[in-house]
Amino acid sequence: MQSKTLLVLGGTRFLGRTVVEAALADGHRVTLFNRGRTAPGLFPGAETVLGDRESAADLAALAAGRQWDAVIDVAGYHPEVVGRSVAALAGRVGRYVFVSTLSVFADQATVQDEDGELLQLADDLPEHQQYGARKAACERIVREAFGERASIARPGMIVGPHDPTDRFAYWPRRFMRGGRVLLPGDPADAAQFIDVRDLARWLLDCVTRQRGGVHNVTGRTLPIGELFAACHELNPAAEPVWVPAERLLAAGADPWMGVPMWIADPDCAAINRVDVSRALAAGLSLRPLAETLADTLAWDTARGGPAPGAEGLDPAAEGKLLALLD
Ligand SMILES: NC(=O)c1ccc[n+]([C@@H]2O[C@H](COP(=O)([O-])OP(=O)(O)OC[C@H]3O[C@@H](n4cnc5c(N)ncnc54)[C@H](OP(=O)(O)O)[C@@H]3O)[C@@H](O)[C@H]2O)c1
DSSP: OOOOEEEEESOSSSHHHHHHHHHHHTTOEEEEEEOSOSSTTOOTTSEEEEOOTTOHHHHHHHHTTOOEEEEEEOSOOOHHHHHHHHHHHTTTEEEEEEEOOGGGBSOSSSOOOTTSOBOOOOTTSOGGGOHHHHHHHHHHHHHHHHGGGEEEEEEOEEESTTOSSOTTTHHHHHHHHOSEEEEESOTTSEEOEEEHHHHHHHHHHHHHTTOOEEEEEOOOOEEHHHHHHHHHHHOTTSEEEEEOHHHHHHTTOOEETTEETOOOOGGGTTTTOOOOHHHHHTTOOOOOHHHHHHHHHHHHHHHTSOOTTOSSOOHHHHHHHHHHHO
């Protein structure tokens, strides 16, 4: 494979970190641009330019006299901030790969392909409810500036080693602890997620294969029972206890963060049924679930489990819920 010069905006937390690891392993020459706060010194094999992407002056200093085959903008959230990097890098990068999100869709209750209607920014909504609309606005800025040379990836839930949330790692760890394991909803409920390494591969392939356009980039929909069955295989002595959604809600359980990956809101009924056929046809490759689980568990064990206050049910809360529901 031909070695490329890549600029990664971010690159040290989760997805960006995985992109940089894969890029270096592939022999690409990588420049990271970040503030040096998250995992400083993580990649001695890459050039790091320190700066704040919110600052037009820092971006101008980064770009002065430089050229890269592509920029991979992993963690751009605000249109005005992404607009600044687009302006600074126009004419300096051959391709702009932007990581968006499936949360851009206006309707999360109906199955969407890439052409679904997108959220619009709304002045009357609080900042934290504008994530999807802001990402949609960022997408527009990148596409307007780079046209065919824009690659927009819309991931769903990203899982795997170094995930700063505890939404996925909770499950293999929970099964390994054994005992009665509270499982939310119905085994036929949908789940959909992508291994961070498969997403990183997709992003790098956008550069090496010059793949532009917009793609929903997540895994295939699977019954959540399949995920839990694979977790159960890690420790067959654990005892799964399925609790229907309405009973869990009535008992005060908190969907999504309280009981990780459990989505009980009918307005979000299609969130785990997104159409990824365009990405699959364009070469998206997805590793087996067992590999994602094993590697996530190995990473989680090595780090000594999650930080206090992470998502998920602690043993006392789970025991209380199970006792209430018995
Ligand atoms: N997690 C999910 O399930 C999910 C789902 C859909 C989409 N996504 C998208 O996936 C992406 C995940 O990003 P990530 O956090 O894993 O990326 P990352 O590139 O691994 O980490 C974030 C990077 O941004 C840098 N950074 C933060 N603020 C900065 C600033 N003002 N100026 C310069 N650098 C700055 C951080 O370094 P410093 O702190 O040192 O500056 C860090 O290197 C996001 O775009 C998210 O919207 C995530």
